Amino acid sequence: MGSTSMLPAPILSAGPLAPLLAAHVHDLYLQASYDEALDIADEYEWIALAFHDRATARGVLQARLYVLTEMGRNTEAEAFGRALLGRAVSRVARAKASADLADVLVRLGRLEDGLHLLAVAMNILETCPRDWRYYSAMSSVVEPARWVELYELAEQASVADPRLLADPERRAIHAGQRAESLLEWALRLEHVGRTEEADLRYREVITLMRPWADPAAAAEFGGDHSLRVAKLACALAKTGEVAQARELAVAAIAALHAKGRGFDARLAHLAYGVALRSTGDYEGAARELIMGEQVCTDPGARGHRQIFQYELGLLAAESAPGPATQHLMTALRACAEQLWRLRLDRVAMLRQARRRVQLEAAHAHADRAAQTDPLTMLANRRGFDRRMAGLADDATTGPMCLLLVDLDRFKQINDGFSHAVGDAVLREIGHVLRSECRATDLAARFGGDEFGVFLGTDIETAARVAARMRAAIRDREWHRIAVGLQVTVSMGLAALDDGMTGEALFAAADEQLYRAKRAGRDRLAA
Numbered sequence: 001m002g003s004t005s006m007l008p009a010p011i012l013s014a015g016p017l018a019p020l021l022a023a024h025v026h027d028l029y030l031q032a033s034y035d036e037a038l039d040i041a042d043e044y045e046w047i048a049l050a051f052h053d054r055a056t057a058r059g060v061l062q063a064r065l066y067v068l069t070e071m072g073r074n075t076e077a078e079a080f081g082r083a084l085l086g087r088a089v090s091r092v093a094r095a096k097a098s099a100d101l102a103d104v105l106v107r108l109g110r111l112e113d114g115l116h117l118l119a120v121a122m123n124i125l126e127t128c129p130r131d132w133r134y135y136s137a138m139s140s141v142v143e144p145a146r147w148v149e150l151y152e153l154a155e156q157a158s159v160a161d162p163r164l165l166a167d168p169e170r171r172a173i174h175a176g177q178r179a180e181s182l183l184e185w186a187l188r189l190e191h192v193g194r195t196e197e198a199d200l201r202y203r204e205v206i207t208l209m210r211p212w213a214d215p216a217a218a219a220e221f222g223g224d225h226s227l228r229v230a231k232l233a234c235a236l237a238k239t240g241e242v243a244q245a246r247e248l249a250v251a252a253i254a255a256l257h258a259k260g261r262g263f264d265a266r267l268a269h270l271a272y273g274v275a276l277r278s279t280g281d282y283e284g285a286a287r288e289l290i291m292g293e294q295v296c297t298d299p300g301a302r303g304h305r306q307i308f309q310y311e312l313g314l315l316a317a318e319s320a321p322g323p324a325t326q327h328l329m330t331a332l333r334a335c336a337e338q339l340w341r342l343r344l345d346r347v348a349m350l351r352q353a354r355r356r357v358q359l360e361a362a363h364a365h366a367d368r369a370a371q372t373d374p375l376t377m378l379a380n381r382r383g384f385d386r387r388m389a390g391l392a393d394d395a396t397t398g399p400m401c402l403l404l405v406d407l408d409r410f411k412q413i414n415d416g417f418s419h420a421v422g423d424a425v426l427r428e429i430g431h432v433l434r435s436e437c438r439a440t441d442l443a444a445r446f447g448g449d450e451f452g453v454f455l456g457t458d459i460e461t462a463a464r465v466a467a468r469m470r471a472a473i474r475d476r477e478w479h480r481i482a483v484g485l486q487v488t489v490s491m492g493l494a495a496l497d498d499g500m501t502g503e504a505l506f507a508a509a510d511e512q513l514y515r516a517k518r519a520g521r522d523r524l525a526a
Helices: 022-030 034-050 054-070 074-087 091-107 111-125 132-147 151-157 168-191 195-213 215-221 225-238 242-258 262-278 282-294 299-319 323-370 381-389 410-417 419-436 459-474 502-518
Strands: 401-407 442-445 450-455 489-495
Touching: 022 034, 022 054, 034 054, 054 074, 054 091, 074 091, 091 111, 091 132, 091 299, 111 132, 111 323, 132 151, 132 168, 151 168, 151 323, 168 195, 168 225, 168 299, 168 323, 195 225, 225 242, 225 262, 242 262, 262 282, 262 299, 282 299, 299 323, 381 442, 381 502, 401 419, 401 459, 401 502, 410 419, 419 442, 419 450, 419 459, 450 459, 459 489, 489 502
Parallel strands: none
Antiparallel strands: 401 450, 401 489, 442 450
16 A cells, blocks of 8 residues: 655635544544545545535545555545535635645646646636635645646745644645655755755755654654655755664654555665665665655655655665766766756646636636626526526436526516616525526527526425525615515426436426416416
Protein backbone atom coordinates (compact mmCIF):
# COMPACT_ATOMS: atom_id res chain seq x y z
CA MET A 1 0.00 0.00 0.00
CA GLY A 2 1.48 3.27 -1.11
CA SER A 3 1.12 6.70 0.39
CA THR A 4 1.56 10.24 -0.72
CA SER A 5 2.41 13.12 1.51
CA MET A 6 0.88 15.58 3.92
CA LEU A 7 -2.31 16.52 2.12
CA PRO A 8 -4.35 19.70 2.56
CA ALA A 9 -7.01 19.90 5.23
CA PRO A 10 -10.60 19.64 3.98
CA ILE A 11 -12.86 22.67 4.05
CA LEU A 12 -14.93 21.70 7.08
CA SER A 13 -18.57 21.79 6.06
CA ALA A 14 -21.10 24.05 7.72
CA GLY A 15 -23.85 21.42 7.77
CA PRO A 16 -25.71 20.79 11.05
CA LEU A 17 -24.27 17.27 11.34
CA ALA A 18 -20.71 18.34 10.47
CA PRO A 19 -19.36 18.38 14.08
CA LEU A 20 -20.54 14.79 14.55
CA LEU A 21 -19.80 13.27 11.16
CA ALA A 22 -17.48 15.18 8.79
CA ALA A 23 -15.22 16.38 11.61
CA HIS A 24 -14.83 12.82 12.93
CA VAL A 25 -13.71 11.44 9.56
CA HIS A 26 -11.45 14.48 9.15
CA ASP A 27 -9.85 13.84 12.55
CA LEU A 28 -9.21 10.19 11.70
CA TYR A 29 -7.54 11.31 8.47
CA LEU A 30 -5.26 13.70 10.38
CA GLN A 31 -4.42 10.91 12.82
CA ALA A 32 -3.53 8.60 9.89
CA SER A 33 -6.28 6.16 10.99
CA TYR A 34 -7.11 5.52 7.37
CA ASP A 35 -8.84 2.14 7.56
CA GLU A 36 -11.10 3.33 10.36
CA ALA A 37 -11.93 6.50 8.45
CA LEU A 38 -12.99 4.50 5.38
CA ASP A 39 -15.04 2.09 7.50
CA ILE A 40 -17.25 4.86 8.87
CA ALA A 41 -17.28 7.21 5.86
CA ASP A 42 -19.97 5.30 3.92
CA GLU A 43 -22.25 5.16 6.93
CA TYR A 44 -21.72 8.83 7.79
CA GLU A 45 -22.39 10.00 4.24
CA TRP A 46 -25.61 7.96 4.17
CA ILE A 47 -26.74 9.46 7.49
CA ALA A 48 -26.02 13.01 6.29
CA LEU A 49 -27.97 12.48 3.07
CA ALA A 50 -30.85 10.85 4.96
CA PHE A 51 -31.18 14.09 6.93
CA HIS A 52 -30.79 16.17 3.72
CA ASP A 53 -27.53 17.60 5.06
CA ARG A 54 -25.68 17.79 1.75
CA ALA A 55 -22.95 20.08 3.12
CA THR A 56 -21.90 17.48 5.70
CA ALA A 57 -22.11 14.70 3.09
CA ARG A 58 -19.66 16.69 0.93
CA GLY A 59 -17.33 17.09 3.91
CA VAL A 60 -17.32 13.32 4.49
CA LEU A 61 -16.72 12.70 0.77
CA GLN A 62 -13.79 15.11 0.74
CA ALA A 63 -12.14 13.48 3.74
CA ARG A 64 -12.59 10.06 2.10
CA LEU A 65 -10.93 11.36 -1.07
CA TYR A 66 -7.91 12.46 0.96
CA VAL A 67 -7.70 9.15 2.80
CA LEU A 68 -7.73 7.16 -0.44
CA THR A 69 -5.07 9.43 -1.95
CA GLU A 70 -2.95 9.07 1.17
CA MET A 71 -3.23 5.30 0.87
CA GLY A 72 -2.16 5.39 -2.77
CA ARG A 73 -5.56 4.11 -3.98
CA ASN A 74 -5.65 6.71 -6.71
CA THR A 75 -8.05 5.00 -9.13
CA GLU A 76 -10.71 4.93 -6.41
CA ALA A 77 -9.76 8.45 -5.38
CA GLU A 78 -10.40 9.70 -8.92
CA ALA A 79 -14.03 8.50 -8.80
CA PHE A 80 -14.62 10.29 -5.49
CA GLY A 81 -12.79 13.38 -6.74
CA ARG A 82 -15.11 13.64 -9.73
CA ALA A 83 -18.15 13.15 -7.49
CA LEU A 84 -16.90 15.91 -5.19
CA LEU A 85 -16.33 18.26 -8.12
CA GLY A 86 -19.85 17.57 -9.34
CA ARG A 87 -21.29 18.46 -5.93
CA ALA A 88 -19.33 21.70 -5.45
CA VAL A 89 -21.79 24.50 -4.69
CA SER A 90 -19.46 27.52 -4.49
CA ARG A 91 -16.66 28.81 -6.66
CA VAL A 92 -13.97 28.30 -4.04
CA ALA A 93 -15.22 24.75 -3.37
CA ARG A 94 -15.06 24.06 -7.11
CA ALA A 95 -11.50 25.40 -7.20
CA LYS A 96 -10.44 23.18 -4.31
CA ALA A 97 -12.15 20.11 -5.77
CA SER A 98 -10.49 20.80 -9.15
CA ALA A 99 -7.04 21.01 -7.53
CA ASP A 100 -7.65 17.85 -5.47
CA LEU A 101 -8.69 15.94 -8.58
CA ALA A 102 -5.68 17.36 -10.46
CA ASP A 103 -3.48 15.95 -7.69
CA VAL A 104 -4.95 12.47 -8.17
CA LEU A 105 -4.61 12.62 -11.97
CA VAL A 106 -0.94 13.61 -11.97
CA ARG A 107 -0.21 10.80 -9.52
CA LEU A 108 -1.84 8.49 -12.06
CA GLY A 109 0.53 9.86 -14.70
CA ARG A 110 -2.15 11.86 -16.58
CA LEU A 111 -0.19 15.08 -16.76
CA GLU A 112 -2.24 16.96 -19.37
CA ASP A 113 -5.56 16.29 -17.62
CA GLY A 114 -4.04 17.25 -14.28
CA LEU A 115 -2.60 20.51 -15.61
CA HIS A 116 -5.97 21.41 -17.13
CA LEU A 117 -7.74 21.06 -13.77
CA LEU A 118 -4.93 22.89 -12.02
CA ALA A 119 -5.43 25.74 -14.48
CA VAL A 120 -9.17 25.71 -13.74
CA ALA A 121 -8.46 26.00 -10.01
CA MET A 122 -5.96 28.85 -10.43
CA ASN A 123 -8.29 30.85 -12.69
CA ILE A 124 -11.19 30.54 -10.23
CA LEU A 125 -9.05 31.46 -7.22
CA GLU A 126 -7.84 34.66 -8.87
CA THR A 127 -11.28 36.16 -8.28
CA CYS A 128 -12.08 34.66 -4.84
CA PRO A 129 -11.91 36.64 -1.57
CA ARG A 130 -8.80 35.98 0.54
CA ASP A 131 -10.56 34.22 3.42
CA TRP A 132 -9.69 30.90 5.07
CA ARG A 133 -11.55 28.96 2.35
CA TYR A 134 -9.32 30.56 -0.25
CA TYR A 135 -6.16 29.51 1.60
CA SER A 136 -7.53 26.02 2.13
CA ALA A 137 -8.14 25.76 -1.62
CA MET A 138 -4.65 27.09 -2.31
CA SER A 139 -3.21 24.34 -0.09
CA SER A 140 -4.79 21.88 -2.53
CA VAL A 141 -2.95 23.60 -5.39
CA VAL A 142 0.38 22.86 -3.67
CA GLU A 143 0.09 19.09 -4.10
CA PRO A 144 -0.35 18.77 -7.89
CA ALA A 145 2.14 21.63 -8.39
CA ARG A 146 4.71 19.72 -6.35
CA TRP A 147 4.06 16.45 -8.17
CA VAL A 148 4.69 18.04 -11.58
CA GLU A 149 7.72 19.88 -10.14
CA LEU A 150 6.26 23.37 -10.45
CA TYR A 151 7.98 24.31 -7.22
CA GLU A 152 7.63 28.06 -7.74
CA LEU A 153 3.85 27.68 -7.95
CA ALA A 154 3.84 25.35 -4.95
CA GLU A 155 5.75 27.94 -2.91
CA GLN A 156 3.34 30.71 -3.99
CA ALA A 157 0.32 28.57 -3.14
CA SER A 158 1.67 27.53 0.27
CA VAL A 159 1.63 31.09 1.64
CA ALA A 160 -1.14 31.40 4.24
CA ASP A 161 -2.53 34.27 6.25
CA PRO A 162 -1.01 33.89 9.77
CA ARG A 163 -4.41 34.67 11.28
CA LEU A 164 -5.73 31.48 9.69
CA LEU A 165 -3.03 29.34 11.31
CA ALA A 166 -4.07 29.84 14.93
CA ASP A 167 -5.16 26.18 15.06
CA PRO A 168 -2.03 24.05 15.79
CA GLU A 169 -3.26 21.27 13.50
CA ARG A 170 -3.53 23.68 10.59
CA ARG A 171 -0.04 25.00 11.35
CA ALA A 172 1.33 21.45 11.39
CA ILE A 173 -0.32 20.63 8.06
CA HIS A 174 0.89 23.86 6.49
CA ALA A 175 4.47 23.40 7.76
CA GLY A 176 4.63 19.79 6.60
CA GLN A 177 3.28 20.56 3.17
CA ARG A 178 5.64 23.48 2.64
CA ALA A 179 8.62 21.49 3.95
CA GLU A 180 8.06 18.61 1.53
CA SER A 181 7.84 20.95 -1.44
CA LEU A 182 11.02 22.80 -0.39
CA LEU A 183 12.83 19.53 0.20
CA GLU A 184 12.12 18.18 -3.28
CA TRP A 185 12.97 21.55 -4.80
CA ALA A 186 16.30 21.59 -2.96
CA LEU A 187 17.17 18.08 -4.18
CA ARG A 188 16.52 19.12 -7.77
CA LEU A 189 18.56 22.30 -7.38
CA GLU A 190 21.45 20.32 -5.96
CA HIS A 191 21.38 17.97 -8.94
CA VAL A 192 21.78 20.86 -11.40
CA GLY A 193 24.66 22.36 -9.43
CA ARG A 194 22.79 25.20 -7.68
CA THR A 195 24.03 24.11 -4.28
CA GLU A 196 23.71 27.45 -2.44
CA GLU A 197 20.03 27.74 -3.34
CA ALA A 198 19.52 24.11 -2.35
CA ASP A 199 21.22 24.66 1.02
CA LEU A 200 18.95 27.61 1.84
CA ARG A 201 15.90 25.43 1.27
CA TYR A 202 17.29 22.52 3.29
CA ARG A 203 17.81 24.88 6.23
CA GLU A 204 14.29 26.27 5.87
CA VAL A 205 12.96 22.71 6.03
CA ILE A 206 14.89 22.19 9.28
CA THR A 207 13.41 25.38 10.73
CA LEU A 208 9.91 24.32 9.71
CA MET A 209 10.13 20.74 10.96
CA ARG A 210 12.09 20.90 14.21
CA PRO A 211 9.14 22.06 16.37
CA TRP A 212 6.77 19.49 14.90
CA ALA A 213 9.24 16.58 14.99
CA ASP A 214 9.70 16.96 18.73
CA PRO A 215 8.41 13.96 20.76
CA ALA A 216 5.98 16.26 22.57
CA ALA A 217 4.40 17.11 19.21
CA ALA A 218 3.98 13.39 18.54
CA ALA A 219 2.00 13.01 21.76
CA GLU A 220 -0.18 16.01 20.95
CA PHE A 221 -0.73 15.63 17.21
CA GLY A 222 0.24 12.01 16.39
CA GLY A 223 -0.82 11.24 12.83
CA ASP A 224 2.02 12.28 10.57
CA HIS A 225 4.70 12.69 13.21
CA SER A 226 6.89 10.02 11.57
CA LEU A 227 6.61 11.78 8.21
CA ARG A 228 7.63 15.07 9.81
CA VAL A 229 10.63 13.30 11.35
CA ALA A 230 11.56 11.85 7.94
CA LYS A 231 11.54 15.31 6.32
CA LEU A 232 13.70 16.72 9.10
CA ALA A 233 16.12 13.79 8.85
CA CYS A 234 16.50 14.28 5.10
CA ALA A 235 17.31 17.99 5.43
CA LEU A 236 19.74 17.30 8.29
CA ALA A 237 21.56 14.64 6.27
CA LYS A 238 21.93 17.02 3.34
CA THR A 239 23.36 19.78 5.56
CA GLY A 240 25.94 17.49 7.18
CA GLU A 241 24.25 16.75 10.53
CA VAL A 242 24.50 13.04 9.81
CA ALA A 243 24.46 11.61 13.35
CA GLN A 244 21.08 13.12 14.21
CA ALA A 245 19.79 12.44 10.71
CA ARG A 246 20.69 8.76 11.01
CA GLU A 247 18.96 8.38 14.37
CA LEU A 248 15.77 10.09 13.21
CA ALA A 249 15.71 8.22 9.88
CA VAL A 250 15.92 4.77 11.49
CA ALA A 251 12.98 5.56 13.77
CA ALA A 252 10.91 7.02 10.92
CA ILE A 253 11.57 4.05 8.60
CA ALA A 254 10.29 1.57 11.17
CA ALA A 255 7.23 3.63 12.07
CA LEU A 256 6.17 4.42 8.50
CA HIS A 257 6.57 0.88 7.19
CA ALA A 258 4.67 -0.44 10.22
CA LYS A 259 1.73 1.72 9.10
CA GLY A 260 2.00 0.56 5.49
CA ARG A 261 3.20 3.99 4.36
CA GLY A 262 6.04 2.91 2.13
CA PHE A 263 5.96 5.94 -0.14
CA ASP A 264 6.31 8.37 2.77
CA ALA A 265 9.18 6.21 4.06
CA ARG A 266 11.18 7.09 0.91
CA LEU A 267 12.35 10.34 2.54
CA ALA A 268 13.61 8.47 5.59
CA HIS A 269 15.41 5.97 3.34
CA LEU A 270 16.97 8.88 1.46
CA ALA A 271 18.11 10.49 4.72
CA TYR A 272 19.56 7.21 6.02
CA GLY A 273 21.27 6.48 2.69
CA VAL A 274 22.89 9.94 2.52
CA ALA A 275 24.02 9.63 6.16
CA LEU A 276 25.55 6.18 5.56
CA ARG A 277 27.30 7.37 2.40
CA SER A 278 28.89 10.24 4.31
CA THR A 279 30.35 7.77 6.83
CA GLY A 280 31.73 5.48 4.12
CA ASP A 281 29.15 2.70 4.49
CA TYR A 282 28.55 2.44 0.77
CA GLU A 283 26.86 -0.96 0.89
CA GLY A 284 24.35 0.23 3.50
CA ALA A 285 23.81 3.47 1.60
CA ALA A 286 23.06 1.58 -1.63
CA ARG A 287 20.57 -0.66 0.21
CA GLU A 288 18.64 2.34 1.57
CA LEU A 289 18.64 4.29 -1.69
CA ILE A 290 17.44 1.26 -3.66
CA MET A 291 14.67 0.68 -1.12
CA GLY A 292 13.63 4.32 -1.47
CA GLU A 293 13.53 4.05 -5.26
CA GLN A 294 11.47 0.85 -5.12
CA VAL A 295 8.59 2.43 -3.19
CA CYS A 296 8.11 5.11 -5.88
CA THR A 297 5.72 2.92 -7.84
CA ASP A 298 2.94 5.33 -8.84
CA PRO A 299 2.90 6.21 -12.57
CA GLY A 300 3.29 9.88 -11.68
CA ALA A 301 6.26 9.24 -9.36
CA ARG A 302 8.94 9.20 -12.07
CA GLY A 303 10.43 12.40 -10.70
CA HIS A 304 10.75 10.83 -7.26
CA ARG A 305 12.50 7.79 -8.73
CA GLN A 306 14.91 10.02 -10.63
CA ILE A 307 16.00 11.66 -7.36
CA PHE A 308 17.10 8.26 -6.03
CA GLN A 309 18.74 7.30 -9.32
CA TYR A 310 20.85 10.45 -9.18
CA GLU A 311 21.82 9.77 -5.56
CA LEU A 312 22.81 6.21 -6.51
CA GLY A 313 25.02 7.66 -9.26
CA LEU A 314 26.74 9.92 -6.70
CA LEU A 315 27.26 6.88 -4.50
CA ALA A 316 28.83 4.92 -7.34
CA ALA A 317 31.17 7.80 -8.19
CA GLU A 318 32.25 8.18 -4.57
CA SER A 319 32.64 4.48 -3.79
CA ALA A 320 34.62 3.63 -6.97
CA PRO A 321 36.33 6.80 -8.26
CA GLY A 322 37.93 6.68 -11.68
CA PRO A 323 37.44 7.64 -15.34
CA ALA A 324 34.40 5.38 -15.77
CA THR A 325 32.49 6.91 -12.86
CA GLN A 326 33.48 10.39 -13.99
CA HIS A 327 31.85 9.67 -17.34
CA LEU A 328 28.84 8.33 -15.44
CA MET A 329 28.52 11.55 -13.43
CA THR A 330 28.87 13.68 -16.55
CA ALA A 331 25.99 11.77 -18.10
CA LEU A 332 23.92 12.02 -14.91
CA ARG A 333 24.41 15.77 -14.70
CA ALA A 334 23.43 16.16 -18.36
CA CYS A 335 20.25 14.16 -17.66
CA ALA A 336 19.52 16.30 -14.61
CA GLU A 337 19.90 19.47 -16.69
CA GLN A 338 17.58 18.06 -19.35
CA LEU A 339 14.98 17.14 -16.71
CA TRP A 340 15.23 20.66 -15.30
CA ARG A 341 14.51 22.10 -18.75
CA LEU A 342 11.52 19.76 -19.08
CA ARG A 343 10.33 21.02 -15.72
CA LEU A 344 10.47 24.57 -17.05
CA ASP A 345 8.52 23.44 -20.13
CA ARG A 346 5.70 22.42 -17.79
CA VAL A 347 5.51 26.03 -16.62
CA ALA A 348 4.71 26.94 -20.22
CA MET A 349 2.23 24.04 -20.44
CA LEU A 350 0.37 25.34 -17.40
CA ARG A 351 0.32 28.85 -18.85
CA GLN A 352 -1.18 27.48 -22.07
CA ALA A 353 -3.70 25.43 -20.10
CA ARG A 354 -4.79 28.52 -18.19
CA ARG A 355 -5.24 30.40 -21.45
CA ARG A 356 -7.40 27.55 -22.82
CA VAL A 357 -9.51 27.56 -19.66
CA GLN A 358 -10.00 31.33 -19.95
CA LEU A 359 -11.14 30.93 -23.57
CA GLU A 360 -13.50 28.10 -22.59
CA ALA A 361 -14.91 30.28 -19.81
CA ALA A 362 -15.43 33.14 -22.26
CA HIS A 363 -17.26 30.82 -24.68
CA ALA A 364 -19.39 29.42 -21.84
CA HIS A 365 -20.24 32.95 -20.73
CA ALA A 366 -21.30 33.84 -24.26
CA ASP A 367 -23.40 30.67 -24.44
CA ARG A 368 -25.10 31.49 -21.13
CA ALA A 369 -25.77 35.02 -22.33
CA ALA A 370 -27.41 33.61 -25.46
CA GLN A 371 -29.70 31.50 -23.23
CA THR A 372 -30.54 34.25 -20.71
CA ASP A 373 -33.56 36.54 -20.73
CA PRO A 374 -32.12 40.05 -20.21
CA LEU A 375 -35.20 41.37 -18.37
CA THR A 376 -35.61 38.67 -15.69
CA MET A 377 -32.12 37.10 -15.85
CA LEU A 378 -33.79 33.70 -16.04
CA ALA A 379 -33.19 31.27 -18.87
CA ASN A 380 -34.86 32.30 -22.13
CA ARG A 381 -36.80 30.18 -24.63
CA ARG A 382 -33.56 28.76 -26.01
CA GLY A 383 -32.40 27.69 -22.56
CA PHE A 384 -35.85 26.27 -21.78
CA ASP A 385 -35.89 24.22 -25.00
CA ARG A 386 -32.37 22.92 -24.36
CA ARG A 387 -33.39 21.68 -20.92
CA MET A 388 -36.49 20.08 -22.43
CA ALA A 389 -34.33 18.25 -24.96
CA GLY A 390 -32.14 16.85 -22.17
CA LEU A 391 -34.96 15.50 -20.03
CA ALA A 392 -34.44 11.93 -21.22
CA ASP A 393 -30.97 11.92 -19.64
CA ASP A 394 -32.22 13.60 -16.46
CA ALA A 395 -34.88 10.93 -16.05
CA THR A 396 -32.21 8.31 -15.37
CA THR A 397 -30.69 10.27 -12.47
CA GLY A 398 -33.73 11.13 -10.37
CA PRO A 399 -37.22 12.64 -10.27
CA MET A 400 -38.09 15.72 -12.32
CA CYS A 401 -41.14 18.01 -12.37
CA LEU A 402 -42.12 20.90 -14.62
CA LEU A 403 -43.95 23.88 -13.14
CA LEU A 404 -45.61 26.30 -15.57
CA VAL A 405 -46.37 29.80 -14.24
CA ASP A 406 -48.66 32.32 -15.94
CA LEU A 407 -49.38 35.86 -14.73
CA ASP A 408 -53.05 36.50 -14.11
CA ARG A 409 -54.47 39.27 -16.31
CA PHE A 410 -51.06 40.62 -17.29
CA LYS A 411 -52.56 42.62 -20.20
CA GLN A 412 -54.60 44.60 -17.70
CA ILE A 413 -51.40 45.47 -15.78
CA ASN A 414 -49.73 46.75 -18.95
CA ASP A 415 -52.84 48.67 -20.07
CA GLY A 416 -53.78 50.02 -16.64
CA PHE A 417 -50.35 50.89 -15.23
CA SER A 418 -47.89 51.01 -18.20
CA HIS A 419 -45.48 48.66 -19.88
CA ALA A 420 -42.71 49.93 -17.59
CA VAL A 421 -44.67 48.64 -14.60
CA GLY A 422 -45.30 45.40 -16.47
CA ASP A 423 -41.55 44.98 -16.98
CA ALA A 424 -40.94 45.67 -13.29
CA VAL A 425 -43.50 42.96 -12.40
CA LEU A 426 -41.74 40.47 -14.68
CA ARG A 427 -38.39 41.28 -13.06
CA GLU A 428 -39.82 40.73 -9.57
CA ILE A 429 -41.36 37.41 -10.53
CA GLY A 430 -38.03 36.35 -12.01
CA HIS A 431 -36.38 37.20 -8.70
CA VAL A 432 -38.91 35.13 -6.72
CA LEU A 433 -38.56 32.09 -8.98
CA ARG A 434 -34.77 32.30 -8.94
CA SER A 435 -34.58 32.64 -5.15
CA GLU A 436 -36.73 29.55 -4.58
CA CYS A 437 -34.71 27.36 -6.98
CA ARG A 438 -31.74 25.20 -6.06
CA ALA A 439 -28.56 25.18 -8.13
CA THR A 440 -29.75 22.06 -9.98
CA ASP A 441 -33.16 23.55 -10.86
CA LEU A 442 -33.82 25.83 -13.83
CA ALA A 443 -36.26 28.73 -14.05
CA ALA A 444 -37.01 30.18 -17.48
CA ARG A 445 -39.14 32.88 -19.11
CA PHE A 446 -40.13 31.27 -22.39
CA GLY A 447 -42.89 33.72 -23.38
CA GLY A 448 -44.11 37.23 -22.62
CA ASP A 449 -45.68 36.46 -19.22
CA GLU A 450 -45.09 32.69 -19.26
CA PHE A 451 -42.51 30.99 -17.05
CA GLY A 452 -41.36 27.42 -16.59
CA VAL A 453 -39.42 25.92 -13.69
CA PHE A 454 -37.71 22.52 -13.87
CA LEU A 455 -37.56 21.10 -10.34
CA GLY A 456 -35.37 18.06 -9.74
CA THR A 457 -37.54 16.51 -7.05
CA ASP A 458 -40.72 14.47 -6.50
CA ILE A 459 -44.23 15.84 -7.09
CA GLU A 460 -45.03 16.37 -3.39
CA THR A 461 -41.88 18.43 -2.75
CA ALA A 462 -42.32 20.32 -6.02
CA ALA A 463 -45.88 21.23 -4.96
CA ARG A 464 -44.59 22.69 -1.69
CA VAL A 465 -41.96 24.72 -3.57
CA ALA A 466 -44.62 25.97 -6.01
CA ALA A 467 -46.91 26.95 -3.13
CA ARG A 468 -44.09 29.01 -1.60
CA MET A 469 -43.47 30.71 -4.94
CA ARG A 470 -47.16 31.53 -5.43
CA ALA A 471 -47.52 32.94 -1.90
CA ALA A 472 -44.32 34.98 -2.24
CA ILE A 473 -45.61 36.54 -5.47
CA ARG A 474 -49.10 37.24 -4.10
CA ASP A 475 -47.80 38.74 -0.82
CA ARG A 476 -45.08 40.91 -2.36
CA GLU A 477 -45.34 44.65 -1.66
CA TRP A 478 -46.49 45.50 -5.16
CA HIS A 479 -47.70 48.95 -4.11
CA ARG A 480 -44.03 50.00 -3.98
CA ILE A 481 -44.00 49.65 -7.77
CA ALA A 482 -47.40 51.22 -8.37
CA VAL A 483 -50.22 52.23 -6.01
CA GLY A 484 -53.08 49.75 -6.27
CA LEU A 485 -51.03 47.13 -8.10
CA GLN A 486 -51.83 43.51 -7.22
CA VAL A 487 -50.21 40.47 -8.87
CA THR A 488 -51.16 36.82 -8.72
CA VAL A 489 -50.15 33.80 -10.79
CA SER A 490 -51.70 30.54 -11.89
CA MET A 491 -49.57 27.42 -11.84
CA GLY A 492 -49.64 23.97 -13.41
CA LEU A 493 -47.37 21.16 -12.17
CA ALA A 494 -46.62 17.73 -13.67
CA ALA A 495 -44.05 15.03 -12.99
CA LEU A 496 -41.86 13.32 -15.57
CA ASP A 497 -42.86 9.64 -15.73
CA ASP A 498 -40.85 6.79 -17.21
CA GLY A 499 -40.88 6.94 -20.98
CA MET A 500 -42.41 10.43 -21.07
CA THR A 501 -41.01 12.87 -23.62
CA GLY A 502 -40.37 16.53 -22.94
CA GLU A 503 -43.34 17.46 -25.15
CA ALA A 504 -45.60 15.14 -23.16
CA LEU A 505 -44.40 16.62 -19.87
CA PHE A 506 -45.08 20.14 -21.14
CA ALA A 507 -48.55 19.15 -22.31
CA ALA A 508 -49.32 17.60 -18.90
CA ALA A 509 -48.17 20.72 -17.02
CA ASP A 510 -50.02 22.97 -19.49
CA GLU A 511 -53.23 21.03 -18.90
CA GLN A 512 -52.84 21.58 -15.15
CA LEU A 513 -52.18 25.29 -15.75
CA TYR A 514 -55.48 25.68 -17.62
CA ARG A 515 -57.24 23.78 -14.84
CA ALA A 516 -55.93 26.41 -12.40
CA LYS A 517 -57.11 29.23 -14.64
CA ARG A 518 -60.57 27.73 -15.15
CA ALA A 519 -60.90 27.26 -11.38
CA GLY A 520 -60.52 31.00 -10.80
CA ARG A 521 -56.75 31.75 -11.14
CA ASP A 522 -54.29 32.49 -8.27
CA ARG A 523 -53.89 28.80 -7.56
CA LEU A 524 -51.81 25.70 -8.25
CA ALA A 525 -53.10 22.62 -10.05
CA ALA A 526 -50.97 19.47 -9.92
